[in-house]
Amino acid sequence: MPVETDFLDGLNESQRQAVQHFCGPLLVVAGAGSGKTRALTYRIAYLILNHQVNPENILAVTFTNKAAKEMKERIELIFAQRLAQEKEGERLELLPEHKQVKLRSRAYQDITKHLWIGTFHSLFARILRQDINKYQDPKGYQWDRNFTIYDESDAQSLVKNIVTKQLNLDDKKFNPRYLRYSISNAKNQGFYPEDVLAQQPNYRGRVISEVYQEYQAQLASNNALDFDDLILIPARLFSQNESILGYWHKQFQHILVDEYQDTNRIQYQLINLLATNGEPKKQNLNWENRSIFVVGDADQSIYSFRMADFTILLEFQQDFGDGLPDDDTRTMVKLEENYRSRENILEVANTLIENNSERIDKILKPTRGYGEEIYCYKAENEIEEGQFIRRQLLTLQNENPELNWGDFAILYRTNAQSRVIEEAIRDKIPYQIIGGLKFYDRKEIKDALAYLRLLTNPNDTVSLLRIINTPRRGIGQKTIDQLISASQELGVPLWEIIRDETSVNTLAGRASKKVNEFAKLIQRYQANLDQLPAVEILDGILSESGYRQDLQNQGTDEAENRIENLKELDSAMTQFAEENEDNSLEGFLANAALASDLDNLNEKEEKVSLMTLHAAKGLEFPVVFMVGLEQGLFPNRRTLDDPAALEEERRLCYVGITRAQEQLFISHAEERRLWGSREPAIPSQFLSELPEELVNYSSPPIKPRRQEKKDTKKDTGQNWQVGDRVFHKTFGEGTVTHVLGNGEKTNLAVQFPGIGRKIIDPKIASLELI
DNA sequence: TTCTTATCTCCCTGG
């Protein structure tokens, strides 16, 4: 009999039904903020607790690394909580700090460490580390386990090199960016170069196909994979090799996918293969002790540019489910209550999304009542828009002391918009920008990583070329060209030439001494790769290569900054080694390649978050500013003549609105600077689609007050008692179960129905006695 | 070979 598990208290009836689902397929569909992610997370815990499923038999796919990390933390807490009650007979948060730490570490060692939770890319990169040598490529390409993962800029420079150097095409006519995008799209549909040509039997198609072919050949000879390969190669490997598929099918008995509406066909194929072991007939499937559980919302599908296809979500019922009508089906659960947003915010979002024709209507009931008014502000230009944001932030923060800067988000369509906003708020308001230039995209970081990649994977010519003359060591373009053409003639990787002293001496002329010194340096570190911890390798190579010294000599602020960033790389490495119990260089490099800027978002830091609407998917904030609602910007210019693309923009807008919990500000400018020139801008069509009665188009008062709230006193002097009924801004109504400490140091343990027990400092959070 | 200056391209979204 299943143990009754108190964490089910935090779920409504439909969520509970989803969480308690054990075997077979289940689709959870629901609008924004209805607790889909929570249901998925709790189900993982429930499988382990009540069905004794082994954590290593669970595969859960999230959309971002950050979401994966949070999910692991939640599960860890659930188990630590249970341990606390079993072993100590007490709630976790009421135990002394060191005991809490110990229990969490137990939960990590026993449970979460073994779970396979991550993005498609990180999970399947891990599988490839194990099995890529068994992959048989139809073209005969081969990779080994030390493969390097190329990020977008590596991939683009490879394409560019092919276009200009090898195929001698005009890169004006075929810009490498466009070609790279075409290749990526082809891969995300499982196409080989020949397929591209067959689909597009014209000059353009031939060029794309040729570049693609050469690109793939070079990836292989560099022993490198791009992001798309991390999905595509496992899919091909599983299709061609029954025993490998069988192994992973057996391993992953329970498969869960979050944000299922944004999976693409290849990702679907992977999930399908793992779930069915390649059995095509639905009726032959044996779901004993197995399940597939996906959650999603077709209205939040916003990644079609990455070949995501929300019809995959719509087809789940046919693919896996019983295919019965909604009233009778046992393989679909709908969640219809929204726990995140105020009623007016939700209504605005729902009204907007109804303008899409390609959709299935859903119910999404508010649970939180009307909140503050929604304002739409018309700014003169983008600078004045920034001023508006600044004014509002300062007033709101001033008037609502319970809000800290981390409770605000500013969302925009394109990264380029962040600049002006940053300028407007930087002197008064702490902020963090998510996206744009990623940490791992910075020049100095890429240089450092190139050294490290070269050590683990000497075939990685892209990295080799990046650092062979960085810092300047007198190895010029002519020398490099000589070496490259020799390597091409002999058909060996460039590194093979460079490390061979005699070849270098004949080829490199004056620079040969320098090349040999460089080769010796690299070889010395390669020899010590397994002996030294990763951090020491990094430090050593940065010093001995003269990289750090070179920066120090420059003495500029910029160089200072780069040195700081390199130090940060150092701590990132240490942190990675600790968190993952992995101090190998390979492990760290894979992690770095897959890292996204979103991973740096820290809610606990009290900073306003600036990010794109795409990056905000899955997040929530008490106060949201959605800015730049102008025709051509949002919806974006390129979508205006494509109805499907326009609908996706509208979904993006829906996502933006539904990030807000308490209050939403929308703004647009009448004039905006684009690439240096000023352009008039007309308001976004989405604005006219919002219900007029719920949006206030006049300027918000300088000192807006939270109206609905009764006076929340920040009661330091209040005498709190066990049993008091209280109201909290985020958690709602609850009951005080413990009063901890006294006087200035009083903390309260409050039990919130449906949420659990929280420790609250009444001096920081405003608690109302009711 | 490296540094400086003029010209060109680009920004829609990201693992």
Add this chain to the structure above:
DNA sequence: GAGATAAGAA
């Protein structure tokens, strides 16, 4: 308007 890149000078 910035960052990348190509051409020209030291």
